[in-house]
Amino acid sequence: MTADRDDIPDSPDAEDESEAAGLHKIIHIDMDAFFASVEQRDHPELRGRPVAVGGSSGRGVVAAASYEARRFGVRSAMPSVTAQRLCPDLIFCKSRFDVYREVSRQIRAVFHDYTPLVEPLSLDEAYLDVTEDRHALGSATRIALAIRRRIAEDTQLTASAGVSYNKFLAKLASDQNKPDGICVIRPGEGAAFVAQLPVTRFHGIGPVGAKKMAGLGIVTGADLAAKDLPFLRAHFGSFADYLYRAARGIDLRQVRAHRTRKSVGGERTFHEDLFAPRELTEAVDRIVDIVWDRITHNKARGRTVTIKLKYNDFTLQSRARSLSRPVADKAEFAKIGHALLAELLPLPRPIRLMGLTLSKLEGVAPKKKGDALAQLDLL
Incomplete structure (x- = not known):
């Protein structure tokens, strides 16, 4: 496992072992505090x-925080009032998603210069399969270093990279030496790397899941690996198979350049709760437009x-x-949206958020996962 420098020596034997097996x-590339870094x-x-x-007031939510703000405990998705309380000197910037998307396009152009197998997870991160060495750089490590340098040259922003032999390990690695770092987990090192991590670093394990695991004596990857599959299935159901593989550094998923879009939608969090029928009707119209x-x-x-x-009680x-x-057409979409709202009136209590979605799609363009972030435009 290697650390966060640009002078990392390559290990040809490890590369050969990867190919032979x-x-x-x-590679997992994750931009460092992307939105906030663009503003800075x-x-x-x-x-x-x-x-x-x-947003800095009312129902505002933090979409991104700089590393200077994170030292105070400020995190994305945190209510702005909480963030301001944690960091009184916090400076709020209005989101500029057109700018972020344009920078994201620059970054993806760099990715595609090295491989056609790019799977975006959001505007600021993606998996790349660089098994085919398009520029004959000699190793995935060298490719990751080249990509990071290109991103810095083209955007004046920093990116962290994780390099490994599967997606699960690559994503864990990219977070290991943030910001502006790189971590390489070579074949044969995955299980040992995972063993020393807290289970909270595993994708899909949140505070509730971590608390349940702690009650079962599972705090680290090593603790998880010590549990057999029947035990995990008894306590975690269908999630058990993922946990069993993850604890051993196993991930069979491939990098997929395109995903099938299942729905298109948007939602809006309101600065003040809505309850009156007229307010609700106007809200439907605004969301229909978007x-x-x-x-x-x-x-x-x-x-x-x-x-x-x-609702305002979060139900x-x-x-x-x-x-x-x-x-x-749009008129029919709006008509159905209003009809659905009418079926719910009168509301039992005021609402803080409303969303509309079109699903059961056919003939739709491939999904770009970064599109999910578009809902932040409405905050």
Whole structure:
């Protein structure tokens, strides 16, 4: 396992072992505090200062935080009022998603110069399968270093990289030496690397799951690896197989350049709770405008419309309607959205969020996972 320098010596034997075993060479690239770093790049007066991207008042939510802000405990998805309380000197910047998307396109152009097998996870991270060495650089480590240098030259931003023989390990590795670092987990090192990690580093294990595991004596990867599959299935059901493989550094998933889009939608968190019928009707109209633009952009045709409401006590309610044919146009989409809302009136309590989604799609463009972040535009 290697650390966070650009002068990492290659290990030809390890590369040869990877090829001989038929293993893939996977890189996970993760931009460092992406949105906040873009703001600090474009506004030099913000460099070295605690910065958060997102709304600063009311129902605002932190979309990203600089590393200076993270030292105070500020994190993405945190309510802005909480972030401000943790860091009184926090500077809020309004999100500029057009800019972030353009920078993301620059970064992906770099990726595609090294491999066609790029699987974006969001605007700021992606998996790359570099088993085929397009530029004959000699190793996945050298490719990762070259990509990081290109990103820095083209965008003046830093990226961290994880290099390994599967996606699970590569993603763990990219987080190991952040920011502006690289970590390489070579064949034969995966199980040992995972063993010393807390299970909270595993994708899919949140605070509730970690607490349950701690109650079973599972705190580290080694603790998890000590449990057999019947034990894990008894306590974690269908999640057990993933846990069993992860504890041993096993991941058979391939890097997929395209994913099938299942839905197109959007939601809005309101600065003040909505309850009056007129307010709710106007909210539907605003969300229809946003979502239909996305539907048109993606050339989507779908048969099911779903409305989602989040009440001020954080409970959720949804209602859906399906047609025997695709929704014809924006007017019909809006009509169904209003009809679904009408079925839920009168509401039992005010709402803090509303969303609309079109699903059961046909003939839709491949999904880019970064599109999921578009909902932050509405905060």
